[in-house]
Amino acid sequence: MLRLIGRRLLLMVPTLILASMLIFALAEVLPGDVGRSILGPYATQQQVDILNHTLGADKPIYERYAVWAKNFVTGNWGHSPVNQLPIASTVMRALANSLLLAGFALVIIVPLSILIGVFAGLRRDSFLDRTITISTLSMTVIPEFVSGVILIWLFAVQLKWLPVSATPPDGANFFERLYYLILPAIPLMFLELGYIARMARVGTVQVLSMPYIRTAVLKGLPRRRVIFGHVLRNAMVPTVTVIGSQVGWLIGGLVVIEFLFVYPGIGQLMLLSAQQKDVPTLEASVLMVAVIYMAANLIADIVVALLNPRIRMGG
Amino acid sequence: MGEDRPTPFGPDPDLENRVGQLGDDPEMMELAADTAAAGREAELPGASARPGGDYEADAAATAEQKRQRRYLFRALLHSPTFMIGLIIVLFWVFMALFSTFVTQDPFAQNAFGSLRTPSPAHWFGTDDLGRDVFARTMAGARTVLLIAPLATILALLWGGIIGLIAGFWRGLTDEIIMRLIDVLLALPIIITSILILSLFGKSTAIIIVTIGALFTPVVSRTVRAAVIGEREREYVMAARLRGERSAFVMAREILPNITQPMIVEGTVRLGYAVFTAATLAFLGFGLEPPSPDWGLTISTERAFLQIAPWTVLFPALALASLVVAVNLITDGLGRTFSK
Numbered sequence: 001m002l003r004l005i006g007r008r009l010l011l012m013v014p015t016l017i018l019a020s021m022l023i024f025a026l027a028e029v030l031p032g033d034v035g036r037s038i039l040g041p042y043a044t045q046q047q048v049d050i051l052n053h054t055l056g057a058d059k060p061i062y063e064r065y066a067v068w069a070k071n072f073v074t075g076n077w078g079h080s081p082v083n084q085l086p087i088a089s090t091v092m093r094a095l096a097n098s099l100l101l102a103g104f105a106l107v108i109i110v111p112l113s114i115l116i117g118v119f120a121g122l123r124r125d126s127f128l129d130r131t132i133t134i135s136t137l138s139m140t141v142i143p144e145f146v147s148g149v150i151l152i153w154l155f156a157v158q159l160k161w162l163p164v165s166a167t168p169p170d171g172a173n174f175f176e177r178l179y180y181l182i183l184p185a186i187p188l189m190f191l192e193l194g195y196i197a198r199m200a201r202v203g204t205v206q207v208l209s210m211p212y213i214r215t216a217v218l219k220g221l222p223r224r225r226v227i228f229g230h231v232l233r234n235a236m237v238p239t240v241t242v243i244g245s246q247v248g249w250l251i252g253g254l255v256v257i258e259f260l261f262v263y264p265g266i267g268q269l270m271l272l273s274a275q276q277k278d279v280p281t282l283e284a285s286v287l288m289v290a291v292i293y294m295a296a297n298l299i300a301d302i303v304v305a306l307l308n309p310r311i312r313m314g315g
Numbered sequence: 316m317g318e319d320r321p322t323p324f325g326p327d328p329d330l331e332n333r334v335g336q337l338g339d340d341p342e343m344m345e346l347a348a349d350t351a352a353a354g355r356e357a358e359l360p361g362a363s364a365r366p367g368g369d370y371e372a373d374a375a376a377t378a379e380q381k382r383q384r385r386y387l388f389r390a391l392l393h394s395p396t397f398m399i400g401l402i403i404v405l406f407w408v409f410m411a412l413f414s415t416f417v418t419q420d421p422f423a424q425n426a427f428g429s430l431r432t433p434s435p436a437h438w439f440g441t442d443d444l445g446r447d448v449f450a451r452t453m454a455g456a457r458t459v460l461l462i463a464p465l466a467t468i469l470a471l472l473w474g475g476i477i478g479l480i481a482g483f484w485r486g487l488t489d490e491i492i493m494r495l496i497d498v499l500l501a502l503p504i505i506i507t508s509i510l511i512l513s514l515f516g517k518s519t520a521i522i523i524v525t526i527g528a529l530f531t532p533v534v535s536r537t538v539r540a541a542v543i544g545e546r547e548r549e550y551v552m553a554a555r556l557r558g559e560r561s562a563f564v565m566a567r568e569i570l571p572n573i574t575q576p577m578i579v580e581g582t583v584r585l586g587y588a589v590f591t592a593a594t595l596a597f598l599g600f601g602l603e604p605p606s607p608d609w610g611l612t613i614s615t616e617r618a619f620l621q622i623a624p625w626t627v628l629f630p631a632l633a634l635a636s637l638v639v640a641v642n643l644i645t646d647g648l649g650r651t652f653s654k
Binding site: 014018026027137141143144146152153157248249251252255260271275282286289294 | 495497499502504506513593597610617621624631634635638643
């Protein structure tokens with residue numbers, strides 16, 4: 001088990017290094033002349049050159065990458081050239097906001113969609129199963145801004161049950177903040193619902209065809225114990241894997257939802273810094289997202305291993 | 316060998332003789348020996364009665380393939396999800412091509428008729444510039460239906476080539492390609508496309524290439540998995556024993572046998588491509604006004620969601636119907652193929 005985790009962690013390092021190179025290469029070509037984009041069109045060329053030199057933007061790209069990577073690892077992320085704020089605290093605050101939103105959505109949707117999927121799998125190929133599968137998948141494939149505007153119109157404009165804005169007034173306590181997050185969280189839940197439910201359903205259908213389930217039924221175990229003791233546990237394996245792999249789409253969804261609801265999370269920060277050509281902030285936030293994404297996949301692998309003795313022992 | 320699917324060709328009685336003539340290529344010898352052994356084990360009742368010549372066997376195989384294709388086609392016609400999806404998609408394709416002949420001008424502004432509620436004159440109402448929302452909604456399919464299929468074709472093309480190479484050659488090439496794919500998949504697609512589009516500008520061509528490129532790793536993975544499933548089969552070994560070049564074996568032998576997973580993968584990617592193209596347009600990385608593109612319209616008109624919801628809801632429902640329809644087609648295809 002430890003060997004498995006160790007090997008996966010070792011595999012993450014080169015992937016992360018290559019990803020950081022990719023981000024750096026993309027982001028460095030992005031702004032054209034760094035000094036010029038900060039000082040604007042009216043600065044003299046001399047001023048631009050001086051700023052470029054103090055920023056280190058006139059050094060060769062591999063040298064700048066080395067400095068950047070070292071600073072990133074040591075947590076020395078510097079200040080944003082656009083608003084002069086320390087990047088580390090900006091990114092971390094945005095990340096905390098996003099994690100609250102994404103975590104809120106996941107805490108509700110993961111158990112719910114697993115239940116829906118297992119329920120559909122137990123009634124395999126019935127009308128109910130088909131209806132559940134098609135409708136949950138439809139909810140998942142509809143872009144989150146589409147479901148977002150429809151939900152805003154329905155729950156905030158028509159019914160007036162929920163606030164349009166995602167940002168609570170100052171001094172709101174934790175539960176008030178969650179109340180403001182309900183509406184933004186629903187499209188994110190939709191995004192996950194179909195896949196998790198589908199995997200839970202497939203897992204259930206597969207497990208149900210296993211001989212040991214027949215044994216369990218034949219030896220007279222009550223249906224409830226068969227489902228909760230055997231089916232649910234084994235249907236979890238593909239489900240957890242897909243939750244890990246869906247984190248990428250969840251992050252993409254966060255960008256869209258935070259833009260739609262004007263919520264100060266990591267997605268909005270990335271979008272904003274891309275628009276403002278705030279390259280250091282953009283690089284730091286994209287790289288942080290990559291780290292989180294890979295960590296999520298690693299955690300998913302570990303949980304799968306914990307659920308499945310064959311992988312756990314063989315690791 | 317636990318292979319229970321009989322190939323169209325029976326075991327080749329000459330194979331063992333030919334193994335002797337192969338000379339000194341140890342890999343080929345091993346392959347040939349395996350094939351011969353497999354052939355002996357898979358002795359089929361009708362196979363030994365095969366009169367010489369590959370011609371009849373080939374003809375029988377093609378007839379069988381044709382019959383199978385006809386069967387698949389008929390099964391698709393009877394799949395309700397596939398047919399409903401297809402009808403909706405065809406409706407939007409028709410509208411993308413011909414909506415201007417059917418509806419009012421989607422660009423005609425009318426300063427005195429802005430934000431009107433739906434009426435017989437304007438079925439879906441008018442937007443903030445007095446433009447007919449029905450005409451704009453119908454025309455809104457154009458950009459998405461241009462970007463998404465072309466991006467999907469690019470992804471299938473590049474992903475197909477990469478997947479074939481990685482899966483067929485294996486070894487170090489495969490290892491390097493798969494590592495690079497892991498890296499590319501470590502970055503969420505929306506974020507990478509924002510990076511690329513803010514770098515290279517946001518023309519339609521660049522959006523198509525970006526989405527195509529970002530979908531390539533996933534397609535390569537699927538194709539590679541399918542190739543690995545095929546490359547140990549007898550017909551591939553036979554082709555290699557005939558001394559065919561790798562490129563020929565990949566393109567003419569393996570590729571036709573992995574079309575089904577590739578078609579399914581293509582429709583899956585098409586659904587994601589519509590999703591991604593619309594999302595990028597919504598985030599402002601797509602087309603510029605006055606394009607009637609759905610994502611763009613939802614983004615610009617959502618300020619009027621409270622006073623004129625029809626300006627946003629109709630494009631939103633249209634986009635939702637297209638995405639769901641593409642996924643219904645995928646669902647129907649997948650179900651029919653897996654039967």
